Amino acid sequence: MAKASARAAGASRSTARRAKRPQMDLFEDKATPPVVGATPEEAAAPAARPAPARRATAESMAQKQREISVSEFFVKNRHLLGFDNPSKALLTTIKEAVDNSLDACEEAGILPELTLEVHDLALEARRPQDAELTKGEGRFLVVVQDNGPGIVKAQVPKIFGKLLYGSKFHRLKQSRGQQGIGISAAAMYGQLTTGKPIRVTSRVGRKKDAHVFEIQLDTRKNEPVVTHDEALSEWHQEHGTRVELEIVANWQQGQRFVNRYVEHTALANPHATIHYTRPVGAAQRENADRPGNETLSFPRATTELPKEAVEIKPHPHGVELGALMLMAQESKSRDVSGFLQSAFSRVSAGAAADILSHVPWGRKAVKPRQLAENRAMAEALHKAIGETKLMSPPTNCLSPIGDELMRKGLVSFLTVIESEGDEEEGAQLDLDSAGMKSKRAPRAEKAARAEKGKGKGKAEAAAPAPEPVPDAPAEEGVEKIKGHNYFIATVTRSPKVYRGNPFQVEVGLAYGGSWPADKTIELFRFANRVPLLFQRGACGITEGIVKTDWRNYLLSQPKNSLPVGPMALLVHIASVWVPFTSESKEAVAHYPDILKEIQLAAQECGRKLATFIRKRKAEDYQAERRSIFERYIEEVAIAIGKITRRQPGPIKREFLKVAHKVTAAEMAEEEKAALEKGEDEARPAKGKAARGKDQPSPKAKRRARAADEAEEE
Amino acid sequence: MAPRKDAISKKTVAKIEKLAESVLKTVQGGKNPFLDIPVRSLANVTWSDKRRLVELGGQKQKRYFFNVSMAKKFMQTFLVSEACKELIDSGKTTSIRDLYYVTKHTIGDTRQNTFEDQDESDPIIEDLEVTMDSLREELHLFAARKGSMVGPVTIVDTGDTIDLRRMGSGGWSVPSIVEENVITFRKHEAKYVLLIEKDAVWTRFNEDKFWKRNSCIIVQGGGQPPRGVRRLVQRLHRELKLPVYVLVDNDPWGFYIYSVMKQGSINLAYESMRMAVPDARFVGLSSFDKDKYKIPTNVAIKMDDGDNNRAKQMLAYPWFKHARWQNEIQEMVKSGQKYELEALSRRGISFITEEYLPKKLKDKDWLE
Ligand SMILES: Nc1ncnc2c1ncn2[C@@H]1O[C@H](COP(=O)(O)OP(=O)(O)O)[C@@H](O)[C@H]1O
Numbered sequence A: 001m002a003k004a005s006a007r008a009a010g011a012s013r014s015t016a017r018r019a020k021r022p023q024m025d026l027f028e029d030k031a032t033p034p035v036v037g038a039t040p041e042e043a044a045a046p047a048a049r050p051a052p053a054r055r056a057t058a059e060s061m062a063q064k065q066r067e068i069s070v071s072e073f074f075v076k077n078r079h080l081l082g083f084d085n086p087s088k089a090l091l092t093t094i095k096e097a098v099d100n101s102l103d104a105c106e107e108a109g110i111l112p113e114l115t116l117e118v119h120d121l122a123l124e125a126r127r128p129q130d131a132e133l134t135k136g137e138g139r140f141l142v143v144v145q146d147n148g149p150g151i152v153k154a155q156v157p158k159i160f161g162k163l164l165y166g167s168k169f170h171r172l173k174q175s176r177g178q179q180g181i182g183i184s185a186a187a188m189y190g191q192l193t194t195g196k197p198i199r200v201t202s203r204v205g206r207k208k209d210a211h212v213f214e215i216q217l218d219t220r221k222n223e224p225v226v227t228h229d230e231a232l233s234e235w236h237q238e239h240g241t242r243v244e245l246e247i248v249a250n251w252q253q254g255q256r257f258v259n260r261y262v263e264h265t266a267l268a269n270p271h272a273t274i275h276y277t278r279p280v281g282a283a284q285r286e287n288a289d290r291p292g293n294e295t296l297s298f299p300r301a302t303t304e305l306p307k308e309a310v311e312i313k314p315h316p317h318g319v320e321l322g323a324l325m326l327m328a329q330e331s332k333s334r335d336v337s338g339f340l341q342s343a344f345s346r347v348s349a350g351a352a353a354d355i356l357s358h359v360p361w362g363r364k365a366v367k368p369r370q371l372a373e374n375r376a377m378a379e380a381l382h383k384a385i386g387e388t389k390l391m392s393p394p395t396n397c398l399s400p401i402g403d404e405l406m407r408k409g410l411v412s413f414l415t416v417i418e419s420e421g422d423e424e425e426g427a428q429l430d431l432d433s434a435g436m437k438s439k440r441a442p443r444a445e446k447a448a449r450a451e452k453g454k455g456k457g458k459a460e461a462a463a464p465a466p467e468p469v470p471d472a473p474a475e476e477g478v479e480k481i482k483g484h485n486y487f488i489a490t491v492t493r494s495p496k497v498y499r500g501n502p503f504q505v506e507v508g509l510a511y512g513g514s515w516p517a518d519k520t521i522e523l524f525r526f527a528n529r530v531p532l533l534f535q536r537g538a539c540g541i542t543e544g545i546v547k548t549d550w551r552n553y554l555l556s557q558p559k560n561s562l563p564v565g566p567m568a569l570l571v572h573i574a575s576v577w578v579p580f581t582s583e584s585k586e587a588v589a590h591y592p593d594i595l596k597e598i599q600l601a602a603q604e605c606g607r608k609l610a611t612f613i614r615k616r617k618a619e620d621y622q623a624e625r626r627s628i629f630e631r632y633i634e635e636v637a638i639a640i641g642k643i644t645r646r647q648p649g650p651i652k653r654e655f656l657k658v659a660h661k662v663t664a665a666e667m668a669e670e671e672k673a674a675l676e677k678g679e680d681e682a683r684p685a686k687g688k689a690a691r692g693k694d695q696p697s698p699k700a701k702r703r704a705r706a707a708d709e710a711e712e713e
Numbered sequence B: 001m002a003p004r005k006d007a008i009s010k011k012t013v014a015k016i017e018k019l020a021e022s023v024l025k026t027v028q029g030g031k032n033p034f035l036d037i038p039v040r041s042l043a044n045v046t047w048s049d050k051r052r053l054v055e056l057g058g059q060k061q062k063r064y065f066f067n068v069s070m071a072k073k074f075m076q077t078f079l080v081s082e083a084c085k086e087l088i089d090s091g092k093t094t095s096i097r098d099l100y101y102v103t104k105h106t107i108g109d110t111r112q113n114t115f116e117d118q119d120e121s122d123p124i125i126e127d128l129e130v131t132m133d134s135l136r137e138e139l140h141l142f143a144a145r146k147g148s149m150v151g152p153v154t155i156v157d158t159g160d161t162i163d164l165r166r167m168g169s170g171g172w173s174v175p176s177i178v179e180e181n182v183i184t185f186r187k188h189e190a191k192y193v194l195l196i197e198k199d200a201v202w203t204r205f206n207e208d209k210f211w212k213r214n215s216c217i218i219v220q221g222g223g224q225p226p227r228g229v230r231r232l233v234q235r236l237h238r239e240l241k242l243p244v245y246v247l248v249d250n251d252p253w254g255f256y257i258y259s260v261m262k263q264g265s266i267n268l269a270y271e272s273m274r275m276a277v278p279d280a281r282f283v284g285l286s287s288f289d290k291d292k293y294k295i296p297t298n299v300a301i302k303m304d305d306g307d308n309n310r311a312k313q314m315l316a317y318p319w320f321k322h323a324r325w326q327n328e329i330q331e332m333v334k335s336g337q338k339y340e341l342e343a344l345s346r347r348g349i350s351f352i353t354e355e356y357l358p359k360k361l362k363d364k365d366w367l368e
């Protein structure tokens, strides 16, 4: 573990530094002056000349003024898209491709079967038996393949070779991608760092040929350039898409992000099967005849597809003035009433009339186009919309994970975590044992409460006495995973609206097991089923959880911090439009409506937790006192037997009989009396009794959080 | 062994058996068994003006077995009882440290021990003493011996005649059991007993042959005197009619040692009758000696918080209510300084034996 976290710390430092000075993050080899569109020489020239009265004229400047293409803009600002450095770029590339595959499968109603491969090209080029992982930056091949609907031939070049081209931007429907920037940005990053085009194979059906493309991106024009185009008569899948990208990446530092991303994606998408192939060096290799890489599989936990998210029209309450004018411009309706009814959801003829009764020109026949040209009129309408009560937007556009699947996802996630190997053995990563479960015996069992078994052995001698400590029946909400008991609770809130956008919050928690009791909880953030791995501190989800008073739910919580306790907390926001703080989609913006829902969901889940903890504490207390008496009865019976010259056996039985008679209430009564009388007597003994209680498992499962911490600390 | 001892042993064993039988009866009756233990804390200690002793009050505490906070101590009490019974049965005596080892073992298949350390077993022995109204000696137990004595007296210790005039530099070490069946007094020419707090100061008195010149017995108990020393001093006082003088440091701890010699301690209040010497006199070091004997202030030690608290507690003890004692303690608190006996050595190494104490005794400059 030590090694891994040291690596993470290294990653964190460089990431943080870059984040503060984004302009330094351009191509390190050609430092570019901050004049967009100017070549280095041009920008440097004026400064070199002896300063004249006027350095540039409007005319000379006009020569340099030209359009900036989005691709040019993002070449310079790639941190905005999550390509800050080679380790993060690796994750972002994988993420964009995997998110697209999951989106496409879901939209087509297909149970996703994904393959993700990361190849260390330098390692694979060397003799595999002794080849080591590339240290630091190097060339990597990322392959993502899905069994989705495929992409029609004509669309492929634009999807992969043009920024801001996609099917999801112009509609309101819950999906992972939304801006149409994702995969083409990854292609652009690959091209910039390796010069290699993106390679896409796609097939839309059994009757169609598969097609392979190699596509480059003309960043000046933001247009695709197809360098290779070939039809394949044979392909192993009836439909689906395979994307291959060569990029400069840093596996050493980036692997923990990737591992965590895959792990968490499986958690939030229990309907997906993911096969994950990743590089391994000679040192870590378990299997000599599988050199270079290893494959881990995450089988799906359910064959039930998530509820289909329906596309909706925007709700009037969420529209901004500019957008309203734009929509009016494009409207084909004859009048404003028709425009409102057709362009927005929840606007009936009645509602439209209601809105129009609030504007001075409401009675007149106004064409929507007029609104686009007359700002005052548009503003009046915008104001009127805000003042009119309307039905909330439809919520069938949302597809939450749901209580049951969240539970299933958590269980299979914890199963992977619990089968993790010996951490002391070396810097084993999260998933190391997932693919080799049989090899590493989980040592969890021995940590399970030993008390109970012991109680049994002792009771044998006392034949007439009932079983002193019966094995508790399986408790509600408790899942036994690899010998560890986890309490799992989930809450799915009903959909709500922020700025006219429907959204829904879900919270799931797994308490106990082998999570360490004295550390900050694990917070897993998700937006539209996509794990958010960075910028934990800047995220609205974190704020919602921090602002929840977890002390009410029997966890400790330092001021303005996440609670402390043996718990992992999953928070998912599903929305047609998740408000991220930036294009790299790492943190959710702090909308009060969203924060409130997160808090309400956390509270609801917290109440379930508190009930469980209270119950368990009471049970522990009973079991503890029982076992104390059992231990001492033996001793007392022997001593009294010797003093009175009797056999200890029958004495012991008499004591055990009383043990079951003396009720908890009686004991509490006597205890109280004892405390009142001789305080000094009761206290130290209490401390002793508490000793020897089951200690939290020493095996800290902290490594997962490292990704977030790496980013922030 | 003397027949008397057999009688006591029989009685003690009977008491232990009775304790066990009564517990057994309670359990057979389906009830939570308990021990009735007199409370040994300040709340249950009273000052008898008439007898001038600290006495144990009537408060008792029930120690139940089926009670999470009491179960272990209940169990421990029976482990100790059983071990003592075995000692008595076999006619052996052992130290309380030894008893700790005898009764200590791991409980079943746990990692817990019956006793974690001796601090756990010592109070159980005291509990047993008060509960059964038996002396430690009657349980065949003794504490680690501590304390030494010399003087013009001949004694018999388990049959050996010992002349305490010929004990060399170390003196005779006082055993922890000093009852009549062990120690008896023979010929003596002592006029009084001087109890000295510290071994080092006692050594000076012995080396200077103070006891020879002044015909007295000098005893030291290494700080708070153990039971053997206290019991022996009481016997010297009662049987040989010797007055007792106490010489301790001028600090709250020294005053407390005097107080224990005189009235008994809170913890062992049940044994005050056997150990206290209500007539014992405090000869020094007094808070006013620094002026009377010109002790320079640079040998004083600053009182700390613990000293001040202790002094305040003592101001409230009934046996320190006398105006002279209140003055004595208040002077110490007011000055904020305390003095060790050794501070007198500033006036000469034998100042304490040649000038200080003789003058004190001559002037009858003591407190009672
Ligand atoms: N694996 C795939 N299968 C089917 N369609 C895809 C796939 N990957 C991308 N697409 C299509 O390409 C579009 C652009 O993708 P992308 O650039 O990632 O933007 P976004 O996901 O934000 O819409 C998507 O909207 C989708 O229609």
Ligand SMILES: [Mg+2]
Residues within 6 Å of the ligand: A096, A099, A100, A176, A177, A178, A180, A181, A182, A183
């Ligand atoms: Mg996308």
